[in-house]
Amino acid sequence: MNYELIIPDSLWRDEELRSHINKDLALPALARLYGKGRRNVSTPTHLTDLIAKRLGLSSDAVAPLTLSMDCPHAAAGFWLRADPVHLRIDRDRLTVLGVPFFQISQQEADTFVAALNTLFAEDRFTFIAATPTRWYLRLPADPRLNFTALDVALGGNMHDYLPQGESALKFHAVINEIQMALYGHTVNDERDALGLPMINSVWLWGGGVFDPTMPIAPSNVAIFGGNEIVQAMAGRAWQPALNRAADLPNQDAIVVLDQLSFDAIYGNAYEWRAQWVQLEQNWFAPLLAMLKAGQVTQLTLTFPSSASQVKVTRRDLYRFWQSAALPF
Numbered sequence: 001m002n003y004e005l006i007i008p009d010s011l012w013r014d015e016e017l018r019s020h021i022n023k024d025l026a027l028p029a030l031a032r033l034y035g036k037g038r039r040n041v042s043t044p045t046h047l048t049d050l051i052a053k054r055l056g057l058s059s060d061a062v063a064p065l066t067l068s069m070d071c072p073h074a075a076a077g078f079w080l081r082a083d084p085v086h087l088r089i090d091r092d093r094l095t096v097l098g099v100p101f102f103q104i105s106q107q108e109a110d111t112f113v114a115a116l117n118t119l120f121a122e123d124r125f126t127f128i129a130a131t132p133t134r135w136y137l138r139l140p141a142d143p144r145l146n147f148t149a150l151d152v153a154l155g156g157n158m159h160d161y162l163p164q165g166e167s168a169l170k171f172h173a174v175i176n177e178i179q180m181a182l183y184g185h186t187v188n189d190e191r192d193a194l195g196l197p198m199i200n201s202v203w204l205w206g207g208g209v210f211d212p213t214m215p216i217a218p219s220n221v222a223i224f225g226g227n228e229i230v231q232a233m234a235g236r237a238w239q240p241a242l243n244r245a246a247d248l249p250n251q252d253a254i255v256v257l258d259q260l261s262f263d264a265i266y267g268n269a270y271e272w273r274a275q276w277v278q279l280e281q282n283w284f285a286p287l288l289a290m291l292k293a294g295q296v297t298q299l300t301l302t303f304p305s306s307a308s309q310v311k312v313t314r315r316d317l318y319r320f321w322q323s324a325a326l327p328f
Helices: 015-022 028-036 047-055 062-070 106-119 168-183 186-193 228-237 261-265 269-292
Strands: 002-006 038-041 077-089 094-097 126-129 135-139 201-210 222-224 253-256 298-303 308-313
Touching: 002 047, 002 269, 015 269, 028 269, 028 298, 028 308, 047 228, 047 253, 062 077, 062 135, 062 201, 062 228, 106 126, 106 168, 106 186, 135 201, 168 201, 222 228, 261 269
Parallel strands: 002 253, 002 298, 222 253
Antiparallel strands: 038 308, 077 094, 077 135, 077 201, 126 135, 298 308
16 A cells, blocks of 8 residues: 655744754654655645645646535636635734634625625626635636735735736735725624624635536545645545544555644644644554554655655665654
């Protein structure tokens, strides 16, 4: 059996604190797997880009992929994801925060979207709240802009990730109108009174042309776990997340282990370290034992944020000239 584990956010995002956060983090099984294996180094990437590459898809056009899952009978045309976010005012920036930092009901989402559709009716913009947290925007035409994926912007400064291109200023104005409309909405007044984060912006990203008559080609490799984007990309090949190595199927598989992501994005250092320990106990140590026993032919560990990958076989474990090492 050949398994690939994809582990996003393996690097602590604050480079100045990284060595301190990683200090004395004991992961002996991972250290042996990573240290003894055959390493490849590429350029840093994100989970969406990596999965798209594995499946031969475009990582830019996420909206049509997830729309085909959420609203398969939606109108053809150019669609963007327009996901609800909370912009937190920090000392010198607006920090982009998403789920699960806040929760939102379908009723709230529908109410917000109705207000936006009224506001932009003359522009022929159509907003849809397919789920409480997955919103879409249909535009009359492709704006030919470069948008930043939400998972890239989360935890970052909004102004560093605004749309780029010839008509960018127009869309910056659109975003500003959206923010003003949401900020003054009665639903946000109610949320604020309850001490809940306000939904004060949407994040536009993942644009592409949706054609409901074009099915997504299925993958021939099972993909376990990951967010709804991974699920939409994989189509029928997608399976729910696995809890431990003992749950792996008797077939080649790709497993997304994104337990580190939330705490990396929101700066929870203690919890991030604890998640590493859980991965060691539930995945790395058991897989090391399975490799030794010949139950796994090859294990691939892929770390998108550090642009590193290691392939390990049973034979590799006995390369005495290579020392144990961690991927951070």
